[in-house]
């Protein structure tokens with residue numbers, strides 16, 4: 001038990017050292033984001049490869065100015081999937097753009113649709 005508590009406090013310390021923001025803390029609590037061995041939040045997303053197939057990949061938070069988070073995105077038009085992958089941005093930007101669990105576009109820009117979401121492989125399905 002004591003050993004477990006020591007491990008736990010070490011993990012908490014590492015997380016605070018990387019400036020995990022409010023959104024990431026919330027997503028970790030909800031199981032939509034996990035933490036790697038260095039205390040960096042990460043998720044998994046479907047990523048479109050150059051040969052046109054999609055595959056699951058690990059997506060870490062990429063450091064930047066202010067609290068950063070990570071989600072998944074998809075970009076498509078009527079004909080095809082254009083891009084799909086990791087979406088690491090400032091938390092404030094993720095709050096505005098990403099839904100939890102489902103990748104559902106908020107608005108259509110001309111004929112291209114974009115969605116962003118939180119949750120493992122949540123961008124495997126995307127809807128207008």
Ligand SMILES: *[C@@H]1O[C@H](CO)[C@@H](O)[C@H](O)[C@H]1NC(C)=O
Nearest residue numbers: 048049050051052053054055
């Ligand atoms: C696409 O590329 C990936 C990675 O190189 C490979 O594993 C996969 O088999 C390829 N799929 C097709 C349909 O070529």
